[in-house]
Amino acid sequence: MTSSPDLELLGAEPGPDALADADALVVGVRPGEDGADPVLAGATSPLGDLAADLxxxxxxxxxxxxxxxVTRVxxxxxxxxxxxxxxGLGTEPAAPAGEAPDVAEQVRRAxxxxxxxxxxxxxxxxxxLSSLDLAAAVEGTLLGDYAFTEYKKEPETAPTELRRLGLVADGDRAAADRAATVARWVAAARDLVNTPxxxxxxxxxxxxxxxxxEGAGxxxxxxxxxxxxxGGYGGVLGVGGGSSRPPRLVRLTYTPANPVKKVALVGKGITFDTGGISIKPAANMDHMTSDMSGAAGVVAATCLAAELGLDVEVVATVPMAENMPSGTAYRPGDVLAMYGGTTVxxxxxxxxxxxxxxxxxxxxCEDAPDYLxxxxxxxxxxxxALGSRTPGVMGADEFRDRVAARAVAAGDGGWAMPLPExxxxDLDSRVADLANVTNHRFGGxxxxxxFLREFVADDVPWVHLDIAGPAFNTGGPHGxxxxxxxxxxxxxxxAVLDDIARHG
Structure with a gap:
């Protein structure tokens, strides 16, 4: 994993002397009213006399x-x-009367x-920007500075590496360190997804x-x-049977001293998806290197929970398989006996x-979790349905809405969706307990x-987070x-694990 740069809290109003060895000063600006010059947002003290002219x-x-x-001056x-x-931060968001606007995502993106x-x-x-929201400024800076270069030839002149980040802010150093830890594990998930x-x-x-x-304990x-x-894992074995590289199932367990609740995490780990016998079109099939993004997210989040010391037990179950067409691949018409006995x-x-x-x-569900x-x-x-940046959030209504709210606040986005009875x-099968698809494209x-709800124990509040678009950016970089x-x-x-640790 990459290391974070040193974080320096410079105080709420440092003077220009704080810039003595800085390569750049980042300041936020918002649009002026009626076409006027943009206005500075946040602390201006490091600018000194330049603040009036900037x-x-x-x-x-x-x-x-x-x-x-971005404007370079x-x-x-x-x-x-x-x-x-x-x-640019854009226009300040609206806020309820008497409350400060929530600018965290604006600051992260800027x-x-x-x-x-x-x-x-x-x-x-x-x-x-740290004077507007310290944690958001740290998180956004470190995530924006990310680059995956493992497979690129070393340049003759190595680019300068961000080693120190000066933060114009008072307050809790722990907020900056926590944001840096979150960014580091997000980067770890990105590295996994980007690995060919x-x-x-x-x-x-x-x-x-x-x-x-193991590095995270x-x-x-x-x-x-x-x-x-x-063990009777017919689904994992069926999907992975066409590849010369057999499947795996990884179980990760983080157990703090006094857990408030137990949470089960599950993430899809298809390391490459050709579609199997029902093969995909060639165009953009390379994007299927990202079909293990759910698994990468679960692995990274479990390790993050451990590093943050969250008071919630986490048990992650992560199936990993490669979906390939071959003489040993599963076929349309096959019936698989799934773990627990359901046939598909x-x-x-x-x-x-x-x-x-x-x-x-x-x-x-055999681990009797409080949430899944x-x-x-x-x-x-x-x-x-939702585009490339908004995950779909489905599941038990109360937990679904809770996860959707945390997803939006965290910056990942999310929208609560129904599961119409x-x-x-349409998933009824002629020969098995259920089919893996319907005979139409509606509400896919x-x-x-x-389909996934069929495997959830009746007494477990659960959520399914569909991240097909948001997990892999096929367009230009943004924010x-x-x-x-x-x-x-x-x-x-x-954010969900932290919320459960705090509130049950």
Whole structure:
């Protein structure tokens, strides 16, 4: 895992001397009223006399203060740093009467945009965005500075690495450190997602999960294909049967001294998805390197919970398989006996995620958890319904709404969706307990959730988080989000676990 830069709390109103060895100063700006020059947001003390002139300079250079807009202003020796980076926050959000507006996500995105603009060019950066929201500024900066370069040739001149982050803020140092820890584990999930599938096949993924977990003090158990067969994991074995690289199931357990509740986590770990016999079109199949994003998020979030010392027991069940077509692959028309005895008729081998998850959910419920949260890149229908940045949140109503609220506050986004009872009949099978798909395309995201519900114990509040689009950014970078793996839903899971630890 990458290390975080040193974090320096500079106080609420440091003077220009705080910039003596800084490569850049990041300041926030908002749009002015009726086309006027943008206005500074947050602390201005490090700017000294430049504070009065900066809005006009930003406007002269084309800056307006709109969200994530970056304007570079050379100081020409007027400050201790050679460069001021003015980054747009957008219009201040509305707030209920008497309450301060919640600017956390604006600050995260602005900090990320500034960090991307400075990536590889600055060793020490000072930011005044931290005066608006300390944790958000740290998190956004570190996530925006992320880059996956493991498979790139070393440049002749190595880019400058961000080593020190100066934070214009008073307050609790613990908030900054906690945000840095969260960002580091989000980056760990991104690294897993971005690792190509020839190097991250099921056993390799399991071993990397083991190394991360043991480093965080989390207990690990890995079941190989023989143990999976003995245990009756028909879904995992069926999906993984077409690959020369057999499946695995990883169990991670974090047990604090005095847990408030026990939470089961389940994440889909399809290390590559060709669709199997029901093969996908060639166009964009390379994006299926991300089909293990749910598993990556669960592994990282479990380790994060341990590092933060959250007072909640976490037991993660993570199935890992590669869905390939071959002479040993499962076929449309096959019937799989799932863990726990439910039988499933396979009508489409490209609906494989729900098969490995059915096994994992049934196993996870045997641990008698107080809550179960499962996450997966499950359906293309999520993208159709909610777009590329908003996960679909389904499950038990009260817990579903709680998770959706935490997801939005954490910055991952999320929207509560129903599980209409009339869709269940469309999963009836001619020969088995249920089929893995319906005979139509309507409500595909919801049908996926309804299928998974069949494997959840009746007394367990549960949530299914469909992250098919949000987990992997196929467009341009934005805010603190790079191309490729995004790290969704690590922050959501961590926020839910923290909420349960605090409130039960």
């Amino acid at each position: 809005p006009g300079l930003v406007a002269l250079l084309g800056g307006t203060g709109k969200a994530e807009e 050379p100081t020409r020796g007027g400050l201790g740093t050679p460069l001021v980076v003015a980054v 900090a990320g945009a500034a960090a991307r603009a400075l990536h590889g060019k600055a060793a020490r950066v000072v930011t005044t 599938p020839n190097d991250l096949y099921p056993d390799a993924f399991a071993q990397r999960a083991r190394a991360l977990a 989390v207990a690990v158990e890995v079941l190989d294909e023989h143990q999976l067969a003995e 008729e396979v009508l489409n081998t490209d609906a494989e995620g729900r098969l490995v998850l059915g096994d994992a959910i049934a196993r996870a 949260l499962e996450t997966s890149t499950l359906t293309g229908a999520q993208l159709v 009339e869709l269940r009949a 995201m919801l049908v996926g959730g309804i 603190y989000t790079p191309k490729g793996g995004t790290g969704v839903p690590v922050r959501t899971i961590a």
